[in-house]
Amino acid sequence: MHELYHRYARRVSTTIIILLFGIGLWQLAAAGWIQGKSIIAQQLLNSSWNKTLSEKSSPDHGSTAHRPWPWADTWPVARLIMPQQQIEQIILAGDSGSSLAFGPGLSLAGAxxxxxGLTLISGHRDTHFEFLKDIQINDLLYLETAEKIERYQVYHLQVVDSKSYKLQSSIDEQTLVLATCYPFDAVTPGGTLRYLVFANIHPANGLKHRAQTRVVDITGRLKDT
Structure with missing residues (x-):
């Protein structure tokens, strides 16, 4: 009886070890798949962006959206560059969840x-826009489109409640706002706080063709990032 008990206990222990080993392998494989998918996606996004840049001198430039893969519902519209932090990120059209899964997204409600006007770009706090927590006032960043590269300077950092806060801008100014969820180390996602980085066009750039001044409500609610 004693021998049977030990034999049963060994079988149970062996089964548990095999199960744990299998779960560990599955988790490693899943993590590898996610990382691999992310790398491939970035390569496809870069390829799409390079196609956009290569067509900037064509007469009908701007009419073609180069989708990174056939079923994609988004495409590259710009590239964000921050040399101090060695950041280069492709900006995608739209800020839906499917877009933000692959990179920062441009709000189509803004400029x-x-x-x-006011250009609003959102990104996830634990992936693409994690670096926002290290940005300081007066930091420089660059935004590249097919037409040109503009230099911006950070002038304001703010935490807001997305339920009540509305972004407003005068359309004769050129303002860039980067937005992500806050706090950065939140355990539970889905909160209403947002961390905003405001940057104006650098004075050295100048701003031609100013529009008539009026205040516009860009969006009543910042996306869940």
Missing amino acids: MPNTP
């Missing part, structure tokens, strides 16, 4: 990149 297009590098044009007068």
Whole structure:
């Protein structure tokens, strides 16, 4: 009886070890798949962006959206560059969840990149926009479109409640806002706080073709990032 008990206990222990080993392998494989998918996606996004840049001198430039893969519902519209932090990120059209899974997204309710008005770009706090927590006042960043590269300077950092806060901008100014969820180390996602980085066009760039001044409500609610 004693021998049977030990034999049963060994079988149970062996089964548990095999199960744990299998679960560990599955988790490693899943992590590898996610990382591999992310790398491939970035390569495809870079390829799409390079196609956009290569067509910037064509007469009908701007009419073609180069989708990174056939079923994609988004495409590259700009590239964000921050030399101090060695950041280069492709900006995607739209800020839906499917877009933000692959990179920062441009709000289509605001101004297009590098044009007068307020350009709003959102990203996830634990992936693409994690670096926002290290940005300081007066930091420089660059926004590249097919037409040009503009230099911006950070002038304000703010935490807001997305339920009540509304972004407003005068359309004769050229402002860039980067937004992500806050706090950065939150355990539970889905909160209403947002961390905003405000940057204006650098004075050295100048701003031609100013539009008539009026205040516009860009969006009543910042996306869940």
